Amino acid sequence: MISCDEAKIICHKTQYNDASFWETLKLRLHLLVCNTCASFSKMNSRLTKLCEEASIRNLSDRDKLRMKKKLDENI
Amino acid sequence: MNLAKRAFSMNQLNPHIWVDQYADYLFNYAIARINDEEVAKDLVQETFLAGLKSAKNYKGAAAERTWLIAILKRKVIDYYRKINSKKGKAEIRINYNSGNESDGDWLEEQVADPGSILENDFIENEELGLAIQECISKLPKKQAAVFTMKTVRGLNTEDICNELGINPSNLWVMVHRARTALMGCLNEIWFK
Structure with a gap:
């Protein structure tokens, strides 16, 4: 049986569809018997959903560099 | 140059960290209101530059980011005034902060029309995005x-x-x- 630490890592991986078949299986087994990790898993899924709903946009590093240069020119 | 530097330290503005700390946040704010990436980027850039210019007006009452957002808000409004005057469309209502910066709870001030049910989901998602950005920073x-x-x-x-x-x-x-x-x-x- 995997530890809670390992379970949490796999839990994150599943949020990004990055967990292998076996990892997912081990996680599911762990969640059956561990309530703490089960609620952690719920919260994690909630966070993923929130991030998707929020449709966060970020500026590229290039954009930011350009802005910094412009700002520095004027300070 | 030295005067500006003094203004920064006296009122605790720190433009050197502005881009790293606030650029994404400001961009998300702008892009939610202006569905044009390039225009949104320009407005963010202009906000930073305007912030530099008005540095001496910063009294430290509002948090740095709140203060920058207030500048961005006005730029968004100006942008809409410009494009609306050209096309004669009805103006989109944006709550205009009268200039009193207030700390904390500023998210609540952003609601364009509290009574409108249609806007609520959109606004909530945008506020959520900003909240997440804040946490990421x-x-x-x-x-x-x-x-x-x-x-x-x-x-x-x-x-x-x-x-x-x-x-x-x-x-x-x-x-x-x-x-x-x-x-x-x-x-x-x-x-x-």
């Missing part, structure tokens, strides 16, 4: 980078590892720390 730089690359930009593990010079194990530990911190932070500012 509190993360240690590397964690923020890893989280953003994975979640916002959707890069795969291998690419992120190559770009940041870390191994997958490091990556997942950082993702773990970042997500755990975000859960806590969001709990504080969103669900309370």
Whole structure:
């Protein structure tokens, strides 16, 4: 049986569809018997959903560099 | 030049960190209102420059970011005035902060029309995005980078590892720390 630490890592991986078949299986087994990790898993899924709903946009590093240069020119 | 520097230190403005700390936040604010990436970027840039110019007017009453957002708000309004006057369309109502900066609770001030049910979902998602941005900006730089690359930009593990010079194990530990911190932070500012 995997530890809670390992379970949490796999839990994150599943949020990004990055967990292998076996990892997912081990996680599911762990969640059956561990309530703490089960609620952690719920919260994690909630966070993923929130991030998707929020449709966060970020500026590229290039954009930011350009802005910094412009700002520095004027300070 | 020296006067400006003094203004910064006296009123605790720190333009050197503006882009790293606030650019994404301001961009998300702008892009939610102006569905044009290039215009949004321009407005953010203009906001920073305007912030420099008005540095001496900064009295330290509002948080730095709140103050910058207030500048951006006005620029968004000006932008709409410009395009609306050209086309004669009805103006989109944006709540104009009369200039009194207030600390904390500023998210509530952003609601364009509290009575409108249609706008509420849109506004809530936007506020949520900003809340998440705020929480991300509190993360240690590397964690923020890893989280953003994975979640916002959707890069795969291998690419992120190559770009940041870390191994997958490091990556997942950082993702773990970042997500755990975000859960806590969001709990504080969103669900309370």
